[in-house]
Amino acid sequence: GAVVSQHPSWVICKSGTSVKIECRSLDFQATTMFWYRQFPKQSLMLMATSNEGSKATYEQGVEKDKFLINHASLTLSTLTVTSAHPEDSSFYICSAPRWLAGGSDEQFFGPGTRLTVL
Amino acid sequence: GQQVMQIPQYQHVQEGEDFTTYCNSSTTLSNIQWYKQRPGGHPVFLIQLVKSGEVKKQKRLTFQFGEAKKNSSLHITATQTTDVGTYFCAGLLRSQGNLIFGKGTKLSVKP
Numbered sequence: 001g002a003v004v005s006q007h008p009s010w011v012i013c014k015s016g017t018s019v020k021i022e023c024r025s026l027d028f029q030a031t032t033m034f035w036y037r038q039f040p041k042q043s044l045m046l047m048a049t050s051n052e053g054s055k056a057t058y059e060q061g062v063e064k065d066k067f068l069i070n071h072a073s074l075t076l077s078t079l080t081v082t083s084a085h086p087e088d089s090s091f092y093i094c095s096a097p098r099w100l101a102g103g104s105d106e107q108f109f110g111p112g113t114r115l116t117v118l
Numbered sequence: 119g120q121q122v123m124q125i126p127q128y129q130h131v132q133e134g135e136d137f138t139t140y141c142n143s144s145t146t147l148s149n150i151q152w153y154k155q156r157p158g159g160h161p162v163f164l165i166q167l168v169k170s171g172e173v174k175k176q177k178r179l180t181f182q183f184g185e186a187k188k189n190s191s192l193h194i195t196a197t198q199t200t201d202v203g204t205y206f207c208a209g210l211l212r213s214q215g216n217l218i219f220g221k222g223t224k225l226s227v228k229p
Contacts, residue, residue, distance in 0.1 A: 034160045038217055041210070043151055043163035091216050095161070107155050107204060109219040 023094030124220025
C-alpha cells in the first residue's frame with residue numbers, strides 16, 4: 001500500500017541552528033501534504049498545508065518565517081525549522097492524501113520526526 | 119516496529135444504522151486519540167483517552183479504552199450522512215513517545 005516516509009526520524013540540534021525535515025510519498029503523487037506538530041500528551045496540531053507549485057497555507061498562529069515549507073515536487077515536501085529554540089522541540093508529522101477515482105481520498109501518515117533542540 | 123491495527127478498513131452503512139471501528143496495539147498505550155477526516159480535508163482531533171477502561175461520549179459517539187490499554191473503539195449510534203469520513207486512531211506508546219496512527223476506517227453512509 002501507499003507509504004509516506006519522513007526523514008530524519010529523530011534529530012537533536014543546538015539552539016539557533018536550522019533543521020530540515022522531509023516528507024515523501026513513496027508510491028503516489030501528492031499535490032497536497034499536511035504538516036502537524038504534537039506536543040507531549042496532546043493532540044496533533046495542524047501547522048500548514050503544503051501545496052505543490054504554490055505557497056503553503058499556514059494555520060493561524062504558525063509563523064511562516066519560522067517554519068518554512070517547500071513542496072518541491074509531487075512526492076516531496078520539506079519543513080525547515082529556522083533558528084530552532086528549545087520550545088520548538090516537538091514531534092512533527094506529515095500526512096498526504098492519495099486521491100481515488102470518484103473523488104474520494106485516503107490519508108497516509110508519515111512515521112514522524114522527533115526534534116530536540118538543546 | 120510497533121503498530122496500531124485498525125479495523126475495518128471500510129464500512130458502508132445505511133443511515134440510522136450503528137457503526138464501530140476498533141483499534142488494537144500489541145503494546146500497552148499511554149493514551150489513545152481519535153481523529154476524523156472529512157473527504158478532502160485533514161484529520162481533526164476528536165478525543166483523547168488516558169485511563170484504563172475509560173469511556174467518553176460526544177453526542178452519538180462513544181469512545182472506549184480497554185482495561186489493558188491495548189485496544190480502543192469508537193461507536194457511532196444511528197449514523198447520519200454527516201458522519202461520513204475516515205476515522206483514525208492514534209496511540210501513544212509512552213508519555214514522551216511518538217503517536218502511531220492506525221490506517222483508518224472509511225465510513226460511508228447511504229441516505
